[in-house]
Amino acid sequence: MKKTLLATAIAGAAALAATSASAATVYNQDGTKLDIYGNVQLAYSYVDKLGGDPDSDLGDNGSTFGAKGEHKINDDIVGYFKAEWEYDADEAKGSGGLDTGDQAYVGAKGSFGDARIGSWDPLIDDWIQDPITNNEFFDLSDSGTALAAGDDDSTLREGDKLQYMSPTMGGLQFAVGANFNGEGSYTDNDDDTVDGTVVGERDATDSGNISGSDQTSFFAGAKYTVGGFSVAAVYDNLDQYEGNSVDGDDVGDQYGLTAQYTVDALRVAVKAERFAGEEDDTDVDFYALGARYGYGMGDVYGAYQYVDAEDQSNYATKYGDDSFNEFNLGVTYNISSAMYTYVEYRQLDRAGDAGDGAAVGIYYGF
Template sequence: MKKTLLATAIAGAAFASGAQAATIYNEDGTKLDLYGNIQMAYKSIDQGADGSEDEIFDNGSTVGFAGEHLITSDLTGYFKAEFEHESDEAKNNGGLRGGDQAYMGLKGSFGDARLGSYDPLIDDWIQDPITNNEFFDVSDSSFSRSLDSVRLVGEQSREGNKFTYTSPSFSGVQFAVGTQYEGDAEDENFSGSSNASAFGGVKYTADAFSIAAVYDNLDNLDGTYGGVDVDAGDQYGVTAQYTIDTLRIAAKVERFETDNADTEDANFYALGARYGYGNGDIYGAYQYVDVGAGDLRNTLGDTISGDYEANESYNEVILGATYNISDAMYTFVEGAMYDREDDKEDGVAVGAVYLF
């Protein structure tokens, strides 16, 4: 899942500000916090012609550490490190099973400079405002359910080896620029040579309204996969948001553009809304996915037959709700319809979250 712990706490539960991290140390300008969550859920997902499958599963349980220290009156150093674990099968999965994100940085009146592993900018500024839900999200230019013709090969490596500079706000205008560097010694580098990608965005905020635009050249996803040369292409999008009391409305236009025979150009048009009703949130999203024409092949170069046609379009709908049990606990229920053949990937999920 793409959501981070903090994004889950903010977007997944309106009450989350009441759940405080445990401060381990706070003295002489240096602070260290421990925080995390346990997420258990049940899901039932349609597998198309093969019927449906269900399971109880861990939905992204995380333990994290965050720290900062005052270097000068206008310069603060900080870090964050988050680790995932499987709460549903803890004895069988060896405790903490892997990293979620880890980075360090400097922040002050100059802005914010961050180095490490964290979510792509297009994820945070463009995709999350539509659906950064508990389990089901609409498709986007990074991950498209049951659409082999619209996907990023190697996208799991996009969070690492990054540097991002985010400016302060200038009369409501803020920008971010960054790069991901993959050296030729990196296992996830398929290009055979060292390379630095480029991404950037600009955001404008005026009271309850904001609009953001992001571009990523995806250079580090170019390379050879299974003997096939892949040109990942480019992705970009624009998202606008408006908040009225406890109602947030968002609209998105996103595009994935490629010259590669393995994938297809696609446009994503989406509307999302989230309403805080006092004891939780009610939320939903609609998205129209327009996939372009072309020779569709998988990453091994085999022609795809029967499953996909040129100029396909899909209507995706996500609905969900949360209910707050306390300041630190909430439950959720979600349903998704992706408009795929034989209802593939449609499903429901229910779960509970404890934040600490």
């Protein structure tokens, strides 16, 4: 799970990810720099389930190991890369080591802006959703949740991307990009291979680009910042999902608008977000208010969200209603500059209290 910045970041410190705040430089010479970093995250959680006993678990909460580097191409342009992997800190002996990729990309930045290719969080996550809830264990739902309710592969939202982000000009910044899911991007689920070569036909049991045609989504966003106030808008047409259904139908679009204001150690944000389904009466809207305050030894934070799902949406069908009142609360406590603990609570207003829960955890970054 992505981590928020602590109180120092809210107070206006450099916007560095918490996972890399303690990065160790292993090489820095002649314009080339290489850092390694990581974290260990463990949490005890208690989460209600619909029609069953609650889940209680002491488990990993997204422990990662990463490397990042950069080198000077010329006086204006710097090339860079970043790669992260996840591992299970709670069952290290029984896990596969660094068994899951988190993000990986390569790019170049300078006075022209920033261009990259690879895998990372969607722009709508970073600019629209994270200012409301980018918490340690429990987040509220969003338009990505509505997309997942239709059983679409959410991993497609993060991989195979190209993006250009402009420099900030008079407080204005914009980003444009594409998510490319090519004709060969599928997993054959049948035993129709010979020496590792696929010999069978694609069918409805295979995952990935089943339609057999290249599908490219388009996303774009703009952000304006003046003093402690900023407003951002993002659109994603989700066209990469067209190739991931047997009939190649559109699944819909994502829209989002978020405004936030930071004063001293307090940040307040509001959000309006929509998953616009392709069929009639399938839209899902999210309206949220969130706040985070750095009290000196950590953060205290919370958010409220109203979800309005139209009757024919997969969201309403899956969760058994067409409107929900969600909220969460949390507090962190800094043990040291590299280590903190937290407690969080979430309520989703689902049937049978499904998804409601509490968690206590610890984070150590290196």
